[in-house]
Amino acid sequence: MAKKIRLPEEASQDEASIALLKLAAEKGIETAFSRADAMAACPIGSDGICCKVCSMGPCRLVKEGQTGICGATVGTVAARNFARMVAAGAASHSDHGRDLAYTLLAAAEGHAPDYKVRDPAKLKEMAGYLDVKVDGQTTEELAREVALAALAEFGKPQGEILNLKRAPAKRQEVWRKLGITPRNIDREIVEIMHRTHVGNDQDAEHILDHVLRAALGDGWGGSMLATDLSDVLFGTPGPVFTEANLGVLKDDEVNIIIHGHEPTLSEMIVAATQDPELIEYAKSKGAKGINIAGICCTANETLMRQGVPLAGNFLQQELAIITGSVEAMVVDIQCIMQSLAVLSDQFHTLLITTSPKAKITGATHIEFDEHRAMEIAKEIVRKAVDRFPERGKTAIPDHRANMIPGFSHEYINYALGGYYRGSLRPLNDAIMSGRIRGVVANIGCNNARVCHDEVFRYVVTEFLKNDVLVVETGCGAIASAKQGYMTPEAAFEVAGPGLREVCETAGIPPVLHLGSCVDNSRILTVLAQVATEGGLGEDICDIPAVGMAPEWMSEKAISIATYCVASGAYVIMGHSSPVEGSEEVTRIISDGWEEKVGGRLEFTNDPEEIVRRSLAHIDKKRAELGLPEYDPTKWGKSGDWRINQLLELPFTERIEAAYGNQAE
Amino acid sequence: MSRYIATRAIRGANAIVAEADGLLNKAIAEKGGDFPVAFPNTAYYLPVMYGMLGAEVSTLGQIEPILEHAKNLLHPLPDEQLWTPYLGETLDCGMSTLLAAEAIEAIRFVYGEQPEPYPGLELAGATSFTSPDNGGGPAADGHLNGPIDDIQLRSWGIQLVDGRMPGFAAIIGAAHSNKAAVAIIRELQKRNILTFLTGNVNGRSIIDQLVEEGVEIGYDTYIVPFGRDTISAIYAAGFATRSALTFGGMKGGQWREILLYNKFRVFAFGLALGEVDDLKYATAAGVLSYGFPVIADTIIPEILPTGVTRYEHVISMPWNEIEGKTEEEKAAKLVQKCIEVRGVKIQITEVPIPVPYGSAxxxxxxxxxxxxxxxxxxxxxxxxxxxxxxxxxxxxxxxxxxxxxxxxxxxxxxxxxxxxxxxxxxxxxxxxxxxxxxxxxxxxxxxxxxxxxxxxxxxxxxxxxxxxxxxxxxxxxxxxxxxxxxxxxxxxxxxxxxxxxxxxxxxxxxxxxxxxxxxxRNVRIGAMTDESVEEFYSCTLCQSFAPDHVCVVSPQRLGLCGAYNWLDCKASFQINPTGPNQPIRKGQCLDPVKGYFVGVNDYAKSGSHGSVEMVAMYSIMENPMTACGCFECIMMVIPEANGFMIVSREDTSMTPAGMTFSTLAGMAGGGLQTPGVMGIGKFYIISPKFIPADGGFKRVVWMSSIFKEQMAEQLKQVAEREGDPDLIDKIADERICTDVEGLLKHLQEKGHPALTMESLL
Amino acid sequence: MEKLILEVPSMYADHHVLTVRDALTDLKGVDEVYASSTWKQVLISYDPAKVKPKAIEKTLADAGYPVGEGETPILVKASAIKRDPKWETLGVRTTKTNQIDIDMSGEHRRY
Structure with missing residues (x-):
């Protein structure tokens, strides 16, 4: 069958990417986009009905009523496959969290001199949740205890995950009644692998109940610890100004791209690029300086805390190299395409792998060791600078958008009331009045089989027009950033009248950047507080909110979706369903889960349908809460517009004009 | 917020903090860090500083750390484009402004510049509630009020709690015309809203306008002129803070409680008349944290979303655009809007007479x-x-x-x-x-x-x-x-x-x-005893102010405010069966002397949300009844004299307890049970059920002389009832002594019975 | 009578207005003054035969309000990437609903 090769404009919505895809096509360079065109997805695997858990198979259950050799039904197979996706996703997030705990421990014990507690206030807040008494210890002593308590969460023999108590009381009760309260982080993941071994748990619903439990261990366990520990080590994000898209690369400076997911090494590299000695060194090689930019969630981590610009999201990693302007791409873990190694060989770019957990054949491996972090970071920067003279012709697209990211959960609280009155009350009030119709958490990956960023653009635009506040993380957030939706001005240009009013009141953009994909735990925290703040029900499932990953592709996205559902959220995933082949499983994760935990998981590849379902859900929840029906005509009166007219008058006229127009 | 307001408020805050800092440095250099500072007649130090930070500021030097905190709350200006969020930052700057303003007024007191001189002004009302003369201010020939004293605050307390006074308005600036000023004030008075006057526009203050129009201003007419600049608006924030401390039972430093108490229970708003400058915006940002909205009669940006306040934050009603043929009609609409925005509940009865009418x-x-x-x-x-x-x-x-x-x-x-x-x-x-x-x-x-x-x-x-x-x-x-x-x-x-x-x-x-x-009627009321009824009445009028306080009213013990006796409560219950006065079945009497009843205890426990376990109806030394803060008098044990003193709200003098009424009120109020201290209504003194558990009226060793005058006849009867016709003479008062030594001397000379009674402790 | 508008940046609040007005109205030849702390401008009508603009400006400067000078000092500056330094130093790190909010709201919370 002849494959349809998409035009660059069909493959991506993003102008910078389109330009580089054209260049790649001219030069005959392969990318994920072209590979997706060249190879169709395996239809059996993508529907979740290929079982390869033993060597009697793989069994492909494509016929009505067909079972595997062992008799496993389609439902069991689809559930097992889904479960293993969640296991992999939860493992990835959680292992990321674990490493940060070890870094904090090393820092507290003085073994990692380049790291320290940057945010003692957050450390104390965290200690409270981990049952560590704050009792006159030094920051280091407390950090050590917190690190050990965090590490215990992964494999403690008894009890349950401590952060679960951050959920609304009613939610905790739901989990307890169902018996899906995770006991520790690792155990539930291991248990998925065990249950899905040949001849073990063979009841789809039973398997999927446990999936909820393991996913909760990710959201409220591993991911939440990863977020909190990163904040403690590198500072809790607050608003900051920067730019997004490949246009942030510079023609006259050494460009280093940090890519992957962890902030640990990248924070050091950011610091190293500011080292005067290295800047001098760069100058000695003919560069004006050293420019650093990020891709994927390493980008989001350093963006939120240090204002490091975003070069792009997942599907732009190859394109960054194709600009010919990247001296080094430093990667750590997750979502790093192996193709980078081959691709970088075609340019002067040095691909440096750094994680002991992630090596790529053909890449330069400089293994990261937190004990000599800065030394390694400087070595990496130096190697990048060394490449500068080898740079050939560059093709940096002139596209970049301004953005104000940095909306940690803590900052949102502060933003709505300051030091003395911080709370989410104004947010709840805005939702209750109907100025804000509801909230959408728009997150997740890019997918080479979906027009890059296009679904994000469409759904976010629609939501903003409909006065829906959008919170984002991960590659979805990067998409909106490039769109210019993360500027305060966007509220005036795109948002509906009620949302505009709220944004103008707080000075916030209509789309809030909450961080990387482990920072979806921030969304959980916000939701929990919205529920306990009062006026919007008592549980997360009462809130007029929807979660979505319209361009998802990774197993982590499935884990996130599942823990959001387990926490009570309605989640819509775009693209395709990994359980398409089983009606039973499709029903369990939607209607079945809704009955059990109040949230449901759906898949649809139709962007309009995503918007339709989301707004319908939001309006349904509003009605259930007895809130006024959404009516945008009531809002939009407040703001600076009128005083600005007054300012245009000369001083002498302004004095009386301030009292308004004389009535007839 | 809006960016326009945020920019100006943050700029104003930066400026006023810098100005306060300069003034403080100068004052310390000239007077020394140990030089005392205080607002007159308050037990709450500099009240905003005390309320927010728990700081008991009494010297110039102690203001320094406060200003440090104020500086910490300052933020950069939002940019013209690509601004970072500013709402929380602006609110911080608002609090910073209030702290700086309070510092400035305190320093002005040091230099005798407060209360602000206003030659020729005579403030209305010479009741004993009026603060004597504002701490001996500089101008013998007239001055503005400056801060409100504790005595006045408390005497307004009952009106604030029972809704007769629905809230307060802080006016900043000057009205569009003198006629408009009077019209606005009359509208507020009609609704019994307490009004504070501050600020000016081009040098003219609403105070000037009202004085020119011959409007009587002062405590008695519910119109209190604070000062002719915006800085003096800090006295309104101080009043709000002290309301929470006095009636809400909050302690200094419980800022979140104090601010929310005001948001939910004190119906106040700011009314900015005339153009609004940086400091006015900054001050408005400060009072927003208290949950008080701001309404302006000029074009300013509106902030309509809610949250920090219960309803809209900032409203603009340009005077010329208000519908109405006369200034009076416009004023009525403006004030009506203020009331809506604050959610003030007002029942207004139209009284068809040719003069203005209202409890103001x-x-x-x-x-x-x-x-x-x-x-x-x-x-x-x-x-x-x-x-x-x-x-x-x-x-x-x-x-x-x-x-x-x-x-x-x-x-x-x-x-x-x-x-x-x-x-x-x-x-x-x-x-x-x-x-x-x-x-x-x-x-x-x-x-x-x-x-x-x-x-x-x-x-x-x-x-x-x-x-x-x-x-x-x-x-x-x-x-x-x-x-x-x-x-x-x-x-x-x-x-x-x-x-x-x-x-x-x-x-x-x-x-x-x-x-x-x-x-x-005398016979009927006098004949009623606690034993003759099956039900007492609760009074939770004050609960809107002191959330844990409950009053139990019996025939022989009237409410501590003096305004509600048992019959009143009964009538009130009949009038409004779901209202604040509910019957309490006495239930089994556990101790007839101390006055323990099963029903009363149950009620106290639930009514106080568990903070009070038991209430003794007839004792001060054991589980005494709590008080909100609007008591007529305070009783306190004087251990050396083996008896009690009773001090009237109207008595500003020192007492043998070493504290004035204001200071004592802090111990007696707030819904706290403090054995040995109790707030009571003055007619309880003459009741046969007056603390029988602790020895009854014979235990009274000292009382404010005003009682001896006001209740001479009744007290005489009580003395006879107690079998000691000369008892009243044996009781000391502030004309005889204000310390324990003097008291003991007097009691011994007169042979007061308390000295020979069983030891109280 | 002639009119003169002067920019007085340091007159940011109404207590300054009182001082500025006092200084100007004492000046011979000055007829009317509108001092606006909102717009930080003063509108003066004066008799040019009796007083010169220079003298008016000097009076203002002597009173502590020099014309065109004295912008409000902003004590806190954001970093190059617009980060407010106070975010770190104030250290507000709230992650849950404050129980005091719920308690204090009383029945008002039951919407």
Whole structure:
């Protein structure tokens, strides 16, 4: 069958990417986009009905009523496959969290001199949740205890995950009644692998109940610890100004791209690029300086805390190299395409792998060791600078958008009331009045089989027009950033009248950047507080909110979706369903889960349908809460517009004009 | 916020903090860091600093760390483009502004610049509630009020809690015209809203406007001029903070509680008249944290989303765009909007008389020189009598003037008058007669230009010349009473008719009837005992202010505010069965001496949300009843004298406890049970159930002299009842001593019985 | 009478207005003054025969309000990437609903 090769404009919505895809096509360079065109997805695997858990198979259950050799039904197979996706996703997030705990421990014990507690206030807040008494210890002593308590969460023999108590009381009760309260982080993941071994748990619903439990261990366990520990080590994000898209690369400076997911090494590299000695060194090689930019969630981590610009999201990693302007791409873990190694060989770019957990054949491996972090970071920067003279012709697209990211959960609280009155009350009030119709958490990956960023653009635009506040993380957030939706001005240009009013009141953009994909735990925290703040029900499932990953592709996205559902959220995933082949499983994760935990998981590849379902859900929840029906005509009166007219008058006229127009 | 407001508020905050810093450095250099600072007559130090930070600032040097905190709360200006969020930052800057403003006023007091001199101004109201002279300010020939003292705060307390005073307005600036200023003030007064005046526009303050128009300002008219600049608006924030400390039982440093207490329980708002500058925006940002919205009569950016305040944050109502033909109509619309935005609940009864009406005029004094005519007093007699009559005997709305009016009386003259109100209603009871009759005092006093003092046959009424010029006649008394009885007591009163009697024969006849009724009532109320009833009444009026406080009112122990006795509570319950006064079944009596009842204990526990376990009705030393802060007097144990002292709210002097009323009030109020300290109503002193568990009236070793004067007759009877007719003389007062040594000397000389009684402790 | 508008940046609040007005109205030849702390401008009508603009400006400067000078000092500056330094130093790190909010709101919370 002849494959349809998409035009660059069909493959991506993003102008910078389109330009580089054209260049790649001219030069005959392969990318994920072209590979997706060249190879169709395996239809059996993508529907979740290929079982390869033993060597009697793989069994492909494509016929009505067909079972595997062992008799496993389609439902069991689809559930097992889904479960293993969640296991992999939860493992990835959680292992990321674990490493940060070890870094904090090393820092507290003085073994990692380049790291320290940057945010003692957050450390104390965290200690409270981990049952560590704050009792006159030094920051280091407390950090050590917190690190050990965090590490215990992964494999403690008894009890349950401590952060679960951050959920609304009613939610905790739901989990307890169902018996899906995770006991520790690792155990539930291991248990998925065990249950899905040949001849073990063979009841789809039973398997999927446990999936909820393991996913909760990710959201409220591993991911939440990863977020909190990163904040403690590198500072809790607050608003900051920067730019997004490949246009942030510079023609006259050494460009280093940090890519992957962890902030640990990248924070050091950011610091190293500011080292005067290295800047001098760069100058000695003919560069004006050293420019650093990020891709994927390493980008989001350093963006939120240090204002490091975003070069792009997942599907732009190859394109960054194709600009010919990247001296080094430093990667750590997750979502790093192996193709980078081959691709970088075609340019002067040095691909440096750094994680002991992630090596790529053909890449330069400089293994990261937190004990000599800065030394390694400087070595990496130096190697990048060394490449500068080898740079050939560059093709940096002139596209970049301004953005104000940095909306940690803590900052949102502060933003709505300051030091003395911080709370989410104004947010709840805005939702209750109907100025804000509801909230959408728009997150997740890019997918080479979906027009890059296009679904994000469409759904976010629609939501903003409909006065829906959008919170984002991960590659979805990067998409909106490039769109210019993360500027305060966007509220005036795109948002509906009620949302505009709220944004103008707080000075916030209509789309809030909450961080990387482990920072979806921030969304959980916000939701929990919205529920306990009062006026919007008592549980997360009462809130007029929807979660979505319209361009998802990774197993982590499935884990996130599942823990959001387990926490009570309605989640819509775009693209395709990994359980398409089983009606039973499709029903369990939607209607079945809704009955059990109040949230449901759906898949649809139709962007309009995503918007339709989301707004319908939001309006349904509003009605259930007895809130006024959404009516945008009531809002939009407040703001600076009128005083600005007054300012245009000369001083002498302004004095009386301030009292308004004389009535007839 | 809006970016425009945020920019100006943050800029204003940065500027005022820098200015405060400069003034403080200068003051410390000139006077020294140990130089004392204080606002007069308050136990709450510099109240915003105390409330927010728990800082007991009493010297200049102690302001330094406060300003450090204020600096920490400052933020950068938002950019013109690509601004970072500013709401939280602006609110921080607002608090910073309040702290800086309070520092500046404190320093001004050090230099004698506060209260602000205002030559020629005479503040209305010379009641003993008025602060003596604001701490001996600089201008003997007139000054503005400066901060409100604790005594006044407390005396307004009961009105704030029972809703007679629905809230307060802080006006900043000057109205569009003098006429508009008066109209706005009258609208606020009509609704009994306490009004604070501050600020100016181009050097003109609303204070100037009102003074020019001859409006009486001062505590008595609910209009308090703070100062002619915006900095003095800090006194409003101080008043709000102290409300929470006094009535809410908060402690210094409980900032979140104090701010939220104000958001949910104190109905206040800011009214910015005229153009709004950086400091005004910054101050507005400060009061927003208290949950107080701001309304302006000029074009400013509106902030309509809610959250920090309960309703809209900032509203703009440009004066020229308010619909209305006259300034009065516009003012009415503006004030109505303020009330909506703050969610103030006001029940307004329209009273059809030619003079302004509202309880803001209750305290108004008609001086002899301004008087057209008086009834009662030295030369004549006035009485008032309300009686229940058969439905058929009362013609609703009939108002008769029987006899001549005062038209023939010469100016400044007097005559006899009787007011007889006959009411009928299916729910009316004989017991309600005195309760309703006492309302005549409040109702009549609400008219501007009428002064009413006393009750029954010792009523004393004056009418001012101005009121008569406006057309007020005796018949209007009937209109007032008719409208108010229907408006306020419509649930029990179906028909009301009023006779104003000046015709001598009829006057004498009715006076006799009234006196017979008074005697009968005395017997009836006096005969009621706690044992003779099955139910006591709760009073949770104050709970809106002190969330954990509950009052239990029995026939022999009236409410601590002095305003509600058992019959009042009963009537109140009948009038509003879901209201603040609910019957409490006494239940089993566990201890008749201390006054423990099962029902009362159960009620106290639930009513106080668990913070009070038991209440002894008749003891101060064991589980005493709690208080909100609006008590008439405070009792406190004097261990050395083996007895108690009782200090009146009206007594500003030092007491043998080493504390003035203001300081003591902090210990007695807030819904806390403190054995040995208790807030009470003054008539409880003469009750047979006055702390029998602790020895009764014989334990009283010291009392404010005002009691000895006001209740001389009753106290004499109590002394006789106690079997010691000379007891009153043996009790010391502030004229005799204000310390323990003096007290003991006096008690020993007079042979006070407490000295030989069983030890209290 | 002539009119003069002067920029007085340091007059940011109404207590300054009182001082500025006092200084100007004492000046011979000055007829009317509108001092606006909102717009930080003063509108003066004066008799040019009796007083010169220079003298008016000097009076203002002597009173502590020099014309065209004295912008409000902003004590806190954001970093190059618009980060507010106070975010770190104030250290507000709230992650849950404050129980005091719920308690204090009383019945008002039952919408």
């Amino acid at each position: 005029f209750e305290g108004e004094v008609v001086r002899r020189a301004d008087m057209r005519v008086e009834f009662g007093g030295k030369n004549s007699r006035a009485f008032e009598y309300l009686l229940m009559a058969d439905k058929d005997e009362v013609e609703d709305g009939k108002i008769e003037l029987i006899g001549p009016g005062f038209e023939e009386i010469e100016e400044g003259g007097y005559m006899n008058m009787g007011i007889v109100v006959e009411v009928a209603g299916r729910k009316m009871e004989k017991d309600f007669e005195p309760v309703l009759e006492r309302q005549i005092h409040y109702f009549v006093n609400g008219a501007s230009g009428i002064q009413h003092i006393g009750q029954r046959d010792i009523a004393w009424i004056r009418i001012s010349k101005t009121a008569v010029e406006k057309g007020l006649t005796l018949k209007h008394f009937g209109d007032i009473l008719y409208a108010r009885f229907h408006g306020d007591f419509g649930t029990i009163v179906d028909k009301v008719q009023v006779k104003i009697i000046t015709e001598p024969d009829l006057y004498a006849e009715w006076l006799e009837k009234a006196r017979a009724a008074y005697d009968e």
